[in-house]
Amino acid sequence: MLQPLTLIDRQNAQAFNEWGNQVGQCIGCDLNLKVSLEPSSTRTLVLASKETYGISVDAPVSILRFAKPERGLGNYNAGDLVGIIAPDCDIPRYYSLASSRSDGFLEICVRKQPNGRCSSFLSGLEAGQKVTAFVKRNPEFNVKHSQKPLILIGSGAGIGPLMGFLRGLRGRRPVYMYWGGRSKLSDFLYESTLDEMKDRGDLTALSTAFSRDQNPVYVQSKLLADEGNLRTQILQGADIMVCGGQAMAKDVSNILSDILSPLKITLADLKSQKRFVEDVY
Ligand SMILES: Cc1cc2nc3c(=O)[nH]c(=O)nc-3n(C[C@H](O)[C@H](O)[C@H](O)COP(=O)(O)OP(=O)(O)OC[C@H]3O[C@@H](n4cnc5c(N)ncnc54)[C@H](O)[C@@H]3O)c2cc1C
Numbered sequence: 001m002l003q004p005l006t007l008i009d010r011q012n013a014q015a016f017n018e019w020g021n022q023v024g025q026c027i028g029c030d031l032n033l034k035v036s037l038e039p040s041s042t043r044t045l046v047l048a049s050k051e052t053y054g055i056s057v058d059a060p061v062s063i064l065r066f067a068k069p070e071r072g073l074g075n076y077n078a079g080d081l082v083g084i085i086a087p088d089c090d091i092p093r094y095y096s097l098a099s100s101r102s103d104g105f106l107e108i109c110v111r112k113q114p115n116g117r118c119s120s121f122l123s124g125l126e127a128g129q130k131v132t133a134f135v136k137r138n139p140e141f142n143v144k145h146s147q148k149p150l151i152l153i154g155s156g157a158g159i160g161p162l163m164g165f166l167r168g169l170r171g172r173r174p175v176y177m178y179w180g181g182r183s184k185l186s187d188f189l190y191e192s193t194l195d196e197m198k199d200r201g202d203l204t205a206l207s208t209a210f211s212r213d214q215n216p217v218y219v220q221s222k223l224l225a226d227e228g229n230l231r232t233q234i235l236q237g238a239d240i241m242v243c244g245g246q247a248m249a250k251d252v253s254n255i256l257s258d259i260l261s262p263l264k265i266t267l268a269d270l271k272s273q274k275r276f277v278e279d280v281y
Helices: 011-025 118-124 156-169 191-200 219-225 227-235 245-261 268-273
Strands: 042-054 061-067 083-084 091-095 105-111 130-136 149-156 176-183 205-210 239-244 277-281
Touching: 061 083, 061 118, 061 149, 091 118, 091 156, 105 118, 105 156, 118 205, 149 156, 149 219, 149 227, 149 245, 156 176, 156 239, 176 219, 176 227, 191 205, 205 219, 219 227, 227 245, 239 245, 245 268, 245 277, 268 277
Parallel strands: 149 176, 149 239, 176 205, 239 277
Antiparallel strands: 042 061, 042 130, 061 105, 083 091, 083 130
16 A cells, blocks of 8 residues: 555565565665575585676676586576575575586676676676575576477577577577677677587577667567568467566567567467566566
8 A cells, every 4th residue: 555566576685675665665664674585505606717798888798607516506407597695795686597507517697787786796706716606496487398499589698598598409499599789899798609509500590689889780670670580480389588688678579569460479378378488687
């Protein structure tokens, strides 16, 4: 009654704390809610390597690869989440996994947010340094066992889990990938790995869009330009997986709805069949 309805996405502790603060203000009492999502078993991860992109276009993203811990963390798949407990952070922050346990390492892509505590901590790590972490399963965003086509769509650090899916599939499904960054020269994450995957046939087609290059393009324009192919793949039973920021995800959903419209299929139909899934933050 004091506040409009607030929805908390997947136990997001930050959003829950913000809601608690707002309710506290309404009732004139500092609620200071503490949510503890920290599981009893955390593990120490050691950073093996770090590659940073996007500094010159004001969108720093680091690919952080940690050595696989000897024990603990259990089984994990690309698209699951790793919770990181950074020093001086009251609550863990979640990052989407770009690797599965069978890859032999644990990888994440982290966009450094302005004054962001955990993302700045992670971006500043050097090889050999350690973090406290745990894994949270996210089965809704794991890739299905299927031979039908797969359409992967993302932007920025959202490429992380999509790369993890590609690594795991090794060409077992036709995969069409659409990804948007800012500048081909500055923040084209995984460029050489993607080239190798295309050469091996593990990636059927890659379409990239860069918003700060000479002819700015966004990922949704690439989808529209390829609408015929997308309809063909969807009629053949393709799954669609989207990962990245909320603005991109909204634009992508709108364009996909338009593309689906002549087929008399809605995005809601695909969602209910678990053929359209998103990991958006
Ligand atoms: C399910 C899930 C998966 C996620 N996966 C990833 C991932 O793979 N890679 C990744 O980089 N992040 C991911 N995130 C976001 C991540 O969990 C953190 O929220 C993010 O790194 C910011 O935390 P921080 O401690 O650095 O910022 P905070 O210290 O909490 O915030 C500092 C400032 O940054 C602003 N800020 C924080 N996040 C954003 C944002 N996304 N956009 C704009 N401003 C922001 C805040 O408003 C605040 O002003 C995911 C989040 C969820 C819920």
